[in-house]
Amino acid sequence: MNILLTEDNALIASGVVAGLTAQGFRVMHAASAAEAEALLRTLQFDAWVLDLGLPDEDGLSLLRRLRQRGVVIPVLLLTARDSVADRVSGLQEGADDYLVKPFDLRELAARLHALLRRAAGRASSLIEHGPLRYDPVACQAFLHGQPIDLSRREQVLLQALLHNPRRVLSGEQLKDAVYGLDGEVESNALNVHIHHLRRKLGSAIVETVRGLGYRLGPAGHDEDHTP
Known part of the structure; x- marks a missing residue:
């Protein structure tokens, strides 16, 4: 936050x-x-x-x-x-x-x-998104009830998406959320954090909207989404 x-x-x-x-x-x-x-x-x-x-x-x-x-x-x-x-x-x-x-x-x-x-519009600090639960007070994510280890940057990125579940956020907006005014940010740093979130929370958790940016997608491992 x-x-x-x-x-x-x-x-x-x-x-x-x-x-x-x-x-x-x-x-x-x-x-x-x-x-x-x-x-x-x-x-x-x-x-x-x-x-x-x-x-x-x-x-x-x-x-x-x-x-x-x-x-x-x-x-x-x-x-x-x-x-x-x-x-x-x-x-x-x-x-x-x-x-x-x-x-x-x-x-x-x-x-x-x-x-x-x-x-x-929540009564509790706990944010739930399908099988994903995130507790911002404890700084802990759970997927299917199992704790998931996220770095501080990954947590900030996840929170930005969870707080804007239906919005498309541009790359610059996500960089601002994660890095603020930090001067030394490598050009591919955001992509690295997105890759890590997809690996830990499912490949669809961050959806790429071509030409516009990114939005929150369904959480869970890839096999959870196969029919």
């Missing part, structure tokens, strides 16, 4: 990035409203953790402006403002949840999982 963290306090930001990364999230940090807005235009994120006290623009103002523009990403506000009026104002401006500093990283992770469940 790709998370955008917008927080100007470097110490807090480094702790949140380290803590969420350890729990299976992929986190990109922006220290200002301008950086966050640029990243939201460029990359796809599953959720946004937004601090209100930013150096160049108030977080609520930024959120209001982006909501008016049609940005629908789930947003969790992270702030030291703890009055009821502040919480109500944040929710009215388009936030989906609110966490007051200081906070426990486990609670932040749990709230993010809850946001993502609601956004996907």
Whole structure:
């Protein structure tokens, strides 16, 4: 799951990035409203953790402006403002949840999982796709009830497909999901991860849509699909 963290306090930001990364999230940090807005235009994120006290623009103002523009990403506000009026104002401006500093990283992770469940219309974090089950909290995939060992990149790629089950995603969209703004990405790296997913979860799990990109296909070993 790709998370955008917008927080100007470097110490807090480094702790949140380290803590969420350890729990299976992929986190990109922006220290200002301008950086966050640029990243939201460029990359796809599953959720946004937004601090209100930013150096160049108030977080609520930024959120209001982006909501008016049609940005629908789930947003969790992270702030030291703890009055009821502040919480109500944040929710009215388009936030989906609110966490007051200081906070426990486990609670932040749990709230993010809850946001993502609601956004996907699920009551549980567990994602089921035919014989495939994926638990984003435990970072574990199961096929026919058997655990499947996936690398971190393979998990991010699988999650991107599972969160968009009927969409065709371009190669660039999948690269953004897996690598973000990492500069050193080999030209065939995405194809390597797709090959590994097909080998581990069945050759049809990633369907190639010629000229357009890729989409989620049926899971399971090849023999599971033979009549």
